[in-house]
Amino acid sequence: MQSIKLTYPITENDSHTVTEPQVMAIGEFDGLHLGHQEVIKRALTTAKHLRTPAAIMTFHPHPKEVLGQQKYTQLLTPVDQKRRMLERMGVDTMYLVSFNPDFMQLTPEQFVENVLIPMKVNTVIVGFDFNFGYRGAGTPDTLCELAQGRFAVEVVRPYQQGGVKVSSTLVREHLQKGEIEEANALLGRRYTVEGTVVNGDGRGRTIGFPTANINLAESFVIPALGVYAVQVTIDGEKFNAVMNVGKKPTFVADLERPTLEAHLFDFSRTIYGSAISVEFIAFLRPERKFSAVDELIAQIRRDADRAKSILTALENN
Ligand SMILES: Cc1cc2nc3c(=O)[nH]c(=O)nc-3n(C[C@H](O)[C@H](O)[C@H](O)COP(=O)(O)O)c2cc1C
Numbered sequence: 001m002q003s004i005k006l007t008y009p010i011t012e013n014d015s016h017t018v019t020e021p022q023v024m025a026i027g028e029f030d031g032l033h034l035g036h037q038e039v040i041k042r043a044l045t046t047a048k049h050l051r052t053p054a055a056i057m058t059f060h061p062h063p064k065e066v067l068g069q070q071k072y073t074q075l076l077t078p079v080d081q082k083r084r085m086l087e088r089m090g091v092d093t094m095y096l097v098s099f100n101p102d103f104m105q106l107t108p109e110q111f112v113e114n115v116l117i118p119m120k121v122n123t124v125i126v127g128f129d130f131n132f133g134y135r136g137a138g139t140p141d142t143l144c145e146l147a148q149g150r151f152a153v154e155v156v157r158p159y160q161q162g163g164v165k166v167s168s169t170l171v172r173e174h175l176q177k178g179e180i181e182e183a184n185a186l187l188g189r190r191y192t193v194e195g196t197v198v199n200g201d202g203r204g205r206t207i208g209f210p211t212a213n214i215n216l217a218e219s220f221v222i223p224a225l226g227v228y229a230v231q232v233t234i235d236g237e238k239f240n241a242v243m244n245v246g247k248k249p250t251f252v253a254d255l256e257r258p259t260l261e262a263h264l265f266d267f268s269r270t271i272y273g274s275a276i277s278v279e280f281i282a283f284l285r286p287e288r289k290f291s292a293v294d295e296l297i298a299q300i301r302r303d304a305d306r307a308k309s310i311l312t313a314l315e316n317n
């Protein structure tokens with residue numbers, strides 16, 4: 001898959017890189033949840049039918065971040081992870097459009113004439129609630145009108161679960177409440193964060209539960225503070241683990257940012273510096289401050305037992 005950064009205005013050089021007409025699915029696609037997967041599948045099917053490449057146009061930074069919503073600096077699928085997932089799905093090109101003030105102020109007409117037409121789109125695939133252009137003035141109907149027969153527009157029907165539209169916002173809300181199973185059901189996969197193993201304070205070993213501290217590789221949405229049953233992958237090998245996402249209030253006062261630390265079962269290797277990915281499977285309990293370290297240790301032992309039984313049950317299914 002090619003990954004191409006574009007900054008408005010699109011130059012002749014940019015459009016020369018497009019050598020043949022292409023199918024383009026447009027949207028933020030943060031999370032690549034089941035609704036997004038419907039849109040992307042449609043792009044792939046249409047592209048195959050027309051024998052032209054399938055491309056995705058997505059924006060960076062997240063438009064909602066630029067429009068002042070600070071929490072959108074954290075993403076469900078930051079750009080590197082998204083790139084790898086789209087590649088696995090069979091997408092040919094990912095365009096990453098810089099969402100800067102010039103781009104933001106394009107009218108729907110300008111977006112069509114100055115962006116889509118130079119990108120030689122033959123079909124544009126969008127969801128039923130797609131909005132584009134300054135203040136989101138453009139809708140799928142506007143897109144059809146502005147196309148004037150130069151490209152086709154395919155609009156994907158709402159993909160719902162339990163009568164509710166699957167959306168990135170809903171996935172975020174579930175993660176923020178520790179509702180991992182619900183988030184995973186909307187994603188159609190396990191919510192996964194990636195990073196490297198770094199040194200902690202070394203306290204874990206002294207309390208009998210050594211942990212791999214994870215330094216996230218990109219700015220991921222961090223689920224609710226608390227303890228989770230997870231599966232981690234290190235060098236292609238998968239391990240069951242129990243993970244704390246938290247600020248360790250028993251030991252530390254006012255840690256600024258939560259740490260992610262996983263205790264891997266039946267594991268004794270040194271893995272500092274290794275790449276690690278963590279799949280969230282179940283939320284066990286919120287993090288809390290214990291008045292005695294022994295109480296924390298007894299609780300972690302119970303957490304580990306619960307995580308093991310959840311994860312073993314999964315393996316036997
Ligand atoms: C499964 C698990 C649950 C934990 N729960 C809590 C908790 O509820 N409260 C807390 O203060 N620390 C909790 N911790 C964090 C421990 O305090 C932490 O692992 C220990 O301080 C070691 O930190 P270090 O790796 O920075 O040395 C938990 C850790 C694990 C692995």
Ligand SMILES: Nc1ncnc2c1ncn2[C@@H]1O[C@H](COP(=O)(O)OP(=O)(O)OP(=O)(O)O)[C@@H](O)[C@H]1O
Nearest residue numbers: 027028029035126127129130158159166167168169
């Ligand atoms: N559940 C869905 N069914 C059909 N199309 C969808 C669905 N969710 C998103 N889309 C479409 O996929 C593209 C990318 O969606 P986008 O990431 O903007 O939406 P979203 O998941 O609803 O995000 P948010 O919750 O932040 O609004 C858009 O064209 C959008 O209309």
